[in-house]
Amino acid sequence: MNKAELVASMAEKSGLTKKDAELALNAFMKSVEEELTKSGKVQLVGFGTFDVRERKERTGRNPRNPKETINIPASKAPVFKAGKALKETVNK
Numbered sequence: 001m002n003k004a005e006l007v008a009s010m011a012e013k014s015g016l017t018k019k020d021a022e023l024a025l026n027a028f029m030k031s032v033e034e035e036l037t038k039s040g041k042v043q044l045v046g047f048g049t050f051d052v053r054e055r056k057e058r059t060g061r062n063p064r065n066p067k068e069t070i071n072i073p074a075s076k077a078p079v080f081k082a083g084k085a086l087k088e089t090v091n092k
Contacts, residue, residue, distance in 0.1 A: 036078050046085035053077050 001009070003025070011021035032042050032050050041051040055075045062068040082090075 039076070044083070046083050048083045048086055049081045051079050051081065053079050 007018055007022045007025055010016070010025060011018045014021065014024075016024065035042050036050060036052050039052050041049055043049045053076070055077055057074040058072050059069050060072045062070050
């Protein structure tokens with residue numbers, strides 16, 4: 001499912017117009033993005049949690065020249081952990 005299909009599905013299920021559903025989806029995505037940027041987390045009970053994980057600096061191998069080691073800098077990675085209810089629904 002792509003964004004357009006998701007917007008259409010949201011509009012159908014909520015009774016909103018596609019334009020309003022797209023505005024709602026964009027607002028949701030922007031809100032999650034802003035919270036994760038502040039290293040916060042967004043918890044939706046029954047659905048899941050959006051969070052940020054810290055990755056430590058590490059060394060790795062250059063894929064083009066396996067003998068060469070490279071330094072991989074520390075970074076932050078957004079993650080999603082599915083909630084219990086979502087897992088149970090998907091596994092039915």
